Amino acid sequence: MYSEIAANKRKTWLIIFLFAVLIAALGFLASKLFGHAYFTYAALIGAGIYALIQYFAAAKLALALNDAHEVSKKDAPVLYRVVENLAITTGMPMPKVYIIDDPAPNAFATGRDPNHAVVAVTAGLLNMMEKDELEAVLAHEMGHVQNYDIRVMMIVFGLVSAIGFIADIMANFLWFRDDRESGNSPIFFVLAILAVILAPFVAMLIQLAVSRRREFLADSTSAMTTRYPEGLIRALEKIRDSGSAMRKQSTATAHLFFASPLKAKSFAKLFSTHPPIDERIARLREMGTHL
Numbered sequence: 001m002y003s004e005i006a007a008n009k010r011k012t013w014l015i016i017f018l019f020a021v022l023i024a025a026l027g028f029l030a031s032k033l034f035g036h037a038y039f040t041y042a043a044l045i046g047a048g049i050y051a052l053i054q055y056f057a058a059a060k061l062a063l064a065l066n067d068a069h070e071v072s073k074k075d076a077p078v079l080y081r082v083v084e085n086l087a088i089t090t091g092m093p094m095p096k097v098y099i100i101d102d103p104a105p106n107a108f109a110t111g112r113d114p115n116h117a118v119v120a121v122t123a124g125l126l127n128m129m130e131k132d133e134l135e136a137v138l139a140h141e142m143g144h145v146q147n148y149d150i151r152v153m154m155i156v157f158g159l160v161s162a163i164g165f166i167a168d169i170m171a172n173f174l175w176f177r178d179d180r181e182s183g184n185s186p187i188f189f190v191l192a193i194l195a196v197i198l199a200p201f202v203a204m205l206i207q208l209a210v211s212r213r214r215e216f217l218a219d220s221t222s223a224m225t226t227r228y229p230e231g232l233i234r235a236l237e238k239i240r241d242s243g244s245a246m247r248k249q250s251t252a253t254a255h256l257f258f259a260s261p262l263k264a265k266s267f268a269k270l271f272s273t274h275p276p277i278d279e280r281i282a283r284l285r286e287m288g289t290h291l
Contacts, residue, residue: 016152018206019159023047026166026199029192033173047162054158055151059110059118062253066108066246068098068120079126082135083119086142090225095119095145104246105129105239108256109141110150117145122246128238136222136231137258143221149214153255156210163203171196211255211273219280220287229284236284240277 027043062068073080080097087094095109095117105125111117119141121134129137144150170192223229236259244259254262255273262272 016156016159016206016210019156019163019203020044022199022203022206023159023163023166026163026170026195029195030166030170030173033170033192043166047159047166050158050162050165052158054161055112055154058154058157059112059116059150062108062110062256063098063118063120065248065250065253066100066120067248068100070096070098072097076126078131079121079134082131082138083142086135086139086225090142090146092142092146093117095142099123099126100246102246102248103127104244104261105242105259106244106246106261107137107141107258108253109144110256111145112151112154113148114145117142117150119145128242129235132226132228132231133235133238136226136228137235139222139225140218140232140258143218143225144214147214147217147221149218150256153211153214156207157252157255160200160203160207164200167196167199207255208273212275215274215280216283219284223284223287229287233281233284236277236281240281 023043024040027040030043031037031039071080073084076097076099079099083097084094086092092114095111095114096119098118098120100106100120100122102122103124104122105128107119107121107125109117109119119138121138125134125137219232222232226232239259244257244261245263246261249262251262254260257274259277260272260274
């Protein structure tokens with residue numbers, strides 16, 4: 001299990017490195033189009049700044065978009081104690097605890113690091129899960145925090161948005177640019193147009209790959225924390241059979257959730273940020289043989 005976690009981390013950072021390559025390539029094309037070499041550096045610096053803004057603001061935005069409200073130990077004693085015990089087990093600071101008034105069984109974690117962590121669960125999850133199943137789901141979510149997945153995904157989301165922004169600028173420039181005044185060959189402009197069209201799509205695919213890797217990693221962390229992967233397997237089976245689509249849905253925060261909160265017929269479901277639940281269950285069963 002430890003080797004799988006290490007492999008997931010290596011592959012994830014390799015994928016994130018591809019973002020830097022993609023942004024640098026767009027910056028290079030912008031430099032050629034505008035005739036100034038510094039646009040390559042401007043693209044990289046601008047994308048980094050945008051990612052940092054997302055990094056500091058995304059947690060509050062995620063809670064607001066999903067109508068989550070903070071609860072105390074007095075308000076939700078069972079939930080609070082489970083989170084408290086997991087924090088002690090993992091050596092993490094106690095995260096803030098939130099509840100979402102939604103009947104769908106789901107949960108998410110956010111916060112840029114363990115010292116600023118938040119765990120949110122739906123009312124549906126609390127009503128459906130046995131204590132060991134709830135513990136497994138929360139160990140998964142706190143595993144995201146423990147592994148700094150939230151930090152990674154905040155940065156990745158910011159970079160995806162930055163790539164889209166750069167592509168939009170280049171598209172507007174290409175639309176109004178006169179080829180005869182540019183000094184560049186027509187082949188170069190064809191390549192630039194293809195890059196503008198394909199870059200946001202490629203960035204989205206990279207984001208999906210990172211998100212799915214982090215889900216597998218958090219599943220592994222949950223099984224390792226509880227030493228009981230069967231609890232998470234049963235939780236996944238319940239969510240698979242009942243559905244995890246929430247009443248209020250946001251594609252901007254869908255990647256944060258334990259299971260996809262989007263409706264099955266939604267177009268965004270075609271590019272899900274979550275691996276299939278059956279695949280997650282199969283991996284957990286395989287891990288259980290090595291615990």
